[in-house]
Amino acid sequence: MKAYRKKKKYLQTESIVLKVYDFGEADRIFTLLSPSNGIIRAVAKGIRKPKSRMGGHIDIMSKVNAYISIGENLSNLSQVEIIDNYTLLKKDLSIISIGFYLLELCEKFSVENDPNNDIYQHLSFTLDLLLLSANKNLLIRWFEINLLVISGFLPELYTCLISGEKLNEGDHLFSSINGGLVDKKYATSTDNYILMNKNSIKALRFLSNNLWSSVEKIKFPNNSLENLRIVMRKYIQTITNTQINSEKFLSKVN
Amino acid sequence: MTPLNNLQFMPSALIKLIESFRLLPGIGPKTAQKLAFSTLKMSTQQVNEISESLLDIKIQLIFCESCQNISENQHCNICIDDKRDSSIICVVEEFMDVYVLEKSGAFKGKFHVLHGSISPVNGIGPDEIRIKELVSRVKNTPEIEEIVIATNLNLEGEATAMYINQLLSNTKTKLKITRLARGLPSGSDIEYADETTILHALGSRVNINESI
Numbered sequence: 001m002k003a004y005r006k007k008k009k010y011l012q013t014e015s016i017v018l019k020v021y022d023f024g025e026a027d028r029i030f031t032l033l034s035p036s037n038g039i040i041r042a043v044a045k046g047i048r049k050p051k052s053r054m055g056g057h058i059d060i061m062s063k064v065n066a067y068i069s070i071g072e073n074l075s076n077l078s079q080v081e082i083i084d085n086y087t088l089l090k091k092d093l094s095i096i097s098i099g100f101y102l103l104e105l106c107e108k109f110s111v112e113n114d115p116n117n118d119i120y121q122h123l124s125f126t127l128d129l130l131l132l133s134a135n136k137n138l139l140i141r142w143f144e145i146n147l148l149v150i151s152g153f154l155p156e157l158y159t160c161l162i163s164g165e166k167l168n169e170g171d172h173l174f175s176s177i178n179g180g181l182v183d184k185k186y187a188t189s190t191d192n193y194i195l196m197n198k199n200s201i202k203a204l205r206f207l208s209n210n211l212w213s214s215v216e217k218i219k220f221p222n223n224s225l226e227n228l229r230i231v232m233r234k235y236i237q238t239i240t241n242t243q244i245n246s247e248k249f250l251s252k253v254n
Numbered sequence: 255m256t257p258l259n260n261l262q263f264m265p266s267a268l269i270k271l272i273e274s275f276r277l278l279p280g281i282g283p284k285t286a287q288k289l290a291f292s293t294l295k296m297s298t299q300q301v302n303e304i305s306e307s308l309l310d311i312k313i314q315l316i317f318c319e320s321c322q323n324i325s326e327n328q329h330c331n332i333c334i335d336d337k338r339d340s341s342i343i344c345v346v347e348e349f350m351d352v353y354v355l356e357k358s359g360a361f362k363g364k365f366h367v368l369h370g371s372i373s374p375v376n377g378i379g380p381d382e383i384r385i386k387e388l389v390s391r392v393k394n395t396p397e398i399e400e401i402v403i404a405t406n407l408n409l410e411g412e413a414t415a416m417y418i419n420q421l422l423s424n425t426k427t428k429l430k431i432t433r434l435a436r437g438l439p440s441g442s443d444i445e446y447a448d449e450t451t452i453l454h455a456l457g458s459r460v461n462i463n464e465s466i
Contacts, residue, residue: 019375020408025280050439056448060375060409085450090409093416100374100413107375246374253417 009070013037014083016123018103020060022048030058030077032066033106033123038114042068042075057082061090061099063124088131095130097253100246102126102143108240109151118150125212133216136254137225142215144232145207153239156180157205162188171197174231176238194234200227268294320391322367322384323349332356332364339363341399345388345418347371347406355404363402366391371405371414380417388418393425400430407436 018039019031026048032040047055057080058064067079089095106123110116126143133139148154160167160183161175172181173193181201187193196204203224207215236244268290275286293301317323318330325331332338332352342363346352347370355361370383392398403418405411419431437455438447447455 020410021373021376051442053446056451082449087450087453090412093413093420096409096413096416097374104375245377245379249372249374249379252380 011037011040011066011068011070011075013040013066013068014063015040015066016063016103016106016120016127017058017060018107026052029074031107032064033110033120034066035117035120036115038116039107039110039112040066040068040075041112042066042077044077044080054080059085061086061096061103061127063127086127089127094136094254097246097250098130098136098140099127101140101244101250104244104246105144105147105236108236108242108244109147116150119147122146122150129212135216137229138215138220139212141203141225141228141232142207142212144236145204148235148239149208153179153235154208155204155235157201157208160186162186169198171195172201174235176231176235179235179239192234194227194231196227196231197224200224200231204228204231321365322369322387323352323365337362340395340397342402343388343392343398343400344402344404346404347411347414351404361402363400368405368414371410372417373410383414385414385418385421389421389425392422392429398426399428400432402432402434404434407434 013032013034013036015032015034017030018033021029023029023043026046027043028047029041029043032042034040044052044054044058046052047058049055054077058066058077062082063084063086065081065083066077069076069078086099089099102123106119110119122143126139129139130136145154155174156179158167159165159180160172161178161180162182163186165183167181167183171184173184173187174180174196175182175191175193177191181196182191182193199221200223203220206218207228233244233247271290271293272283272286275281275289276283281289293304296304314326315324316326316328318325318333319328320333321330323330323332325333339362343366344355344361344363345366345368346355347368349367349369352365352367355365366384366388368383368385368388370378372378372380372383392401401418401422403415405414415433422429422431435458436451437458438444438451444452
């Protein structure tokens with residue numbers, strides 16, 4: 001009698017490596033972000049050995065063409081081809097720390113086996129810009145805000161979350177729990193608000209509505225960008241319900 | 255770890271031993287069973303020796319105060335060896351790397367073990383590994399002239415090397431900081447080499463008379 005053997009599923013996809021960790025004696029597990037399948041976790045057997053043919057082709061923060069055999073628990077990375085290794089980015093510690101931060105954010109906002117071409121393209125585009133952009137802080141803020149837009153977490157920036165009234169031009173409070181701005185006069189003592197000045201609110205609105213080509217031409221005050229950094233850190237932390245590990249390294253290096 | 259199936263007929267002590275063997279890297283359920291059955295066949299004295307040595311590595315081994323390598327005393331055998339060159343320190347990620355470098359017999363200096371590499375995505379920052387100890391060692395030891403950074407050749411290893419370089423370059427004026435060469439491994443075919451390796455191998459090419 002012919003034995004029944006389940007047919008293996010194969011997948012070939014372009015992807016960016018978000019995370020790597022050692023597994024077993026000489027294996028590594030890669031977390032890949034692909035446009036067609038979202039997050040894919042795959043094991044590369046024997047990749048840590050010097051004679052592995054795959055070792056030099058794949059590392060964290062590289063864009064690859066991956067050939068994966070889909071397994072029930074864990075998929076197997078059978079072959080990879082480099083598309084872009086971002087070699088120039090990897091020569092600067094400050095840029096590497098930004099790269100780690102972007103990768104971790106994408107991992108937090110992506111889901112396994114859920115196609116998300118927008119997040120993939122957003123990450124790919126931002127990695128390409130990392131070396132070219134003069135204002136790295138602005139690029140990080142633009143990346144964060146647009147990642148929130150893509151993921152459906154854009155905070156409410158025009159209407160008070162408590163009263164429902166249209167917000168006047170001026171300073172307001174940001175509520176990370178409710179996800180948006182609150183008029184100062186309606187603030188409750190229980191919420192942990194962050195004060196946002198007029199310029200920071202304007203900057204946040206502009207960044208969420210515009211492409212990088214328009215954003216890079218504008219000169220934003222440094223204190224507005226710092227205010228945005230604090231707001232984004234708190235808001236992302238609330239949404240993901242975890243600490244962003246690479247944020248600490250990012251502030252240490254830059 | 256997946257649970258063991260169909261082992262209800264076995265005595266609980268044996269199941270516990272199989273489960274314990276499975277905690278070791280590279281040991282699957284079948285190997286664990288083989289090891290457990292072999293243990294059963296051993297004499298009580300042999301089993302005692304194994305269990306004592308297992309306990310000893312947890313009780314007797316500490317980290318060397320100077321290089322952070324595993325040691326039985328305050329300072330490890332490499333650090334107290336006067337014949338070794340104290341002016342050159344090789345920085346490695348894990349203590350296993352020390353043994354690999356020692357086996358080659360090519361390095362006669364001393365070591366510093368970091369116990370990991372910077373991997374912010376996995377929650378490991380500079381404070382989680384022993385970089386602070388390295389910096390204070392370099393500052394407080396005047397004879398150190400060269401630091402060889404032998405972290406792994408991946409992005410985490412590179413980031414660790416760059417971070418150490420950033421911290422150490424301001425500590426001493428005459429400190430030389432080097433990185434292990436990267437290129438093609440011995441016995442490999444160029445046909446299968448990746449672009450990054452080829453790039454580095456070409457970049458670090460040496461005069462044929464100096465290469466042997």
